[in-house]
Amino acid sequence: MEDIYKLPTALNQSLKNLIQSLTQSYELQNYLNAKHEYEADTTSFQLLQQLTAAQSELMQKQYDSQISRDDLKKIRDLQQRAKNNEKINAYSLSQQNAITFFREINDQISQLIGMNFAKLAKNSKC
């Protein structure tokens, strides 16, 4: 891993150690495998893209009060197909587990430094 961000040496090394142990965890390995398999499968990938696009479209139509029965049927069909898709399911489940795992990590770091690490790290400002 390159020292791209020019962190102090000791902090950089400790971060590398942390990332190595995270990426070697069951939760992250399972997530990365499921994610890569999903992304490599054109059918699954396109299905989720279609569902996301249809949901955005529906939100806009809801705002304009223009939702039709066909719109609802289209969304339900896509949702059902996504629910039945093995790779999407595996990706979704593994992502949830990885998120839970990250939250546990954050809780531990936050307890040790006396502040919420993830909150400090959020890359945006109000």
Added chain:
Amino acid sequence: MLKEENQEMIISNHNDINNAILGFSKELVNSLPYQKFEIAKKRFGNDMAAQTALQEYQSRAREFQLAQRLNTLSPEDQQELNRLWMAFQSHDSVIEYFNAQEEFQALCRTCAQIISDTCELDFATACGASCCG
């Protein structure tokens, strides 16, 4: 050399992860931005004038909260609020606090970004962090 069917994923055990978290947290706490932030927090906490200015601002802001939500705050009241905020911000300990906070936040952002990039999952977002708390 391991046979293919005997090859297992290298799985970190809990000890590995806990030790790594401990090591990382220790270095974060030893970092200059963290130390500066802790000092600035103490100084701000001990600055009675700055604390009073903050209380005055917060008190007025609470009074005006409903009007702000309804967008009915008068220009004079808005000016009053701005004046109190500027008065609060003018204290050296407050300036130092915000600067130190930003520096430490930048360090945490960098670390979290590296984690996110390698793990292909945004760390801060996964942990439910939003910019507004």
